[in-house]
Amino acid sequence: MNEPAIDLQAVYKSFRSTPVLRGVTLSVARGKTFAFLGRNAAGKTTTIRMLLGLLKRDDGAIRILGLDPQREPIELRRRVGYLAEDQTMYGWMRVDEIVRFVAPFYPTWDHELAARYLRDFELPLRTRIKHLSKGQNVRLGLVLALAHRPEVVILDDPALGLDPIMRKQFNRDLITHLQGEGRTVFYSSHLLYEVEPVADEVAILDNGRIVRQAETESLRRDVKRIILSREAYTAVRPDLRLLDEQIDGGSVVATVEGAERALTALGREGVEFRVVDLNLDEIFEAYVAGRRGEATEAKPQAELQPLA
């Protein structure tokens, strides 16, 4: 069972002449909780819809539990749970009605499990869907996505529109009902501080490519901000894997990946520097909005972006 739960190799997708994905490659091991991060319109939903076979890819390969979503969508949907972004259900149905309506689509539907989730999630069975709160809607979506005991669960921005209390509750649901039962979870989000306590691994999608995939904790060890003088910076810059550089008076504030090697290089040069730990928000920002002026050698340093 060493085959990954989800595997994408060089996946391309354009809408008309606008490229959305330009060679997305990522892999999710079984049993992991994987957060898929990106700015709005980065292509997260497009990727997710291709994972489920709802959209065709232009090029590349996708396997979920070894299945190609385009060729075997039915088998795939039996083994995968899916919660769409802003999932709209028949508003006139009652909670108990939609559960009865959805169940026959899945041969492995577990009625007892569905009943338990409905109880655990405190969902009012006789209420019409259009009268549920946003939080209750997400929880009902989870019941429908989970009751057939899928091996892989794909959630498209499930925390969207939830208030802070419901977000924490959602994280608890994720930990208890999904991680606790060994399922693979792939979910997209733009709330990084909510993702960090929960995700084993994250991938950052930017400009149609995965700019970084890493375990959450190693990512934080690997990306650091270094503050040092301009002279020292000029000496070590070629050794740094830069994400962002900004000038602040006589010093440079540089955000780098591969922090351990960078610090070794700095130690070797014997220059003075200060290291700042970053939170996931700052790391994400460095990857998707980092500014690197190709400045130090060819152009004067003043052309580096100054601190705002």
Added chain:
Amino acid sequence: MYLRIEKGSAVPISRQIADQVATLCASGSIKPGDRLPSVRELARELAVNQNTVLRVYERLCGEGLLEMRHGQGTFVTGRMSKARMAAHRTRLVDELRQIVRQATGLGLSPEELHELLGEAMNGEVTAARAAD
């Protein structure tokens, strides 16, 4: 066991949990022989990944502060590793410095601060006696 996770902090979640458990042990809020919540319970309570909690427990076991007894759970041993003790001491000194800075900012003289510290220590001793 009361832990507080600060989301969005530059301190990784695992370090926040490890430091706070060590602090609770050092302050006597949790005592040798006490059983900690299970990985599952604590993960749910804090809304934190179970693997993160498990890794923290394993690390603190490796340091000797906790021990896992098969089938019974995770217990406090009360032994603290030299490294953890040193880190703890550094943090304490930092906090004391901050207190001194705050006191200076409030215009307290060194004598007044000594007096307040003395009172705080007496209060702790009385409380500890009352608890015994």
